[in-house]
Amino acid sequence: MQNKSEFGGDFAKFINGLAGTVAGMSREAGESARERTREWIAGLDFVSREEFDAVKEMASKAREESEALKARLDALEAAMANKGAGPAA
Numbered sequence: 001m002q003n004k005s006e007f008g009g010d011f012a013k014f015i016n017g018l019a020g021t022v023a024g025m026s027r028e029a030g031e032s033a034r035e036r037t038r039e040w041i042a043g044l045d046f047v048s049r050e051e052f053d054a055v056k057e058m059a060s061k062a063r064e065e066s067e068a069l070k071a072r073l074d075a076l077e078a079a080m081a082n083k084g085a086g087p088a089a
Contacts, residue, residue, distance in 0.1 A: 047055075
């Protein structure tokens with residue numbers, strides 16, 4: 001009877017140890033996968049949100065300046081056309 005009890009206790013210890021080992025391996029595999037994913041993403045040419053917003057703001061300002069310059073050029077061309085048409089008429 002004593003041998004069966006010892007076998008049961010040893011078997012339970014073995015199963016507990018195996019479960020702990022499997023849990024540790026699972027944890028390590030997850031960490032390794034996360035690290036590989038981070039490295040892969042870092043190798044891509046993604047921009048940060050701050051960089052994206054800065055470029056977006058610069059493009060908006062450039063568009064506004066371009067529109068202002070176009071309006072000014074249109075006004076100058078209209079003034080030149082009126083000035084040129086005035087004396088000839």
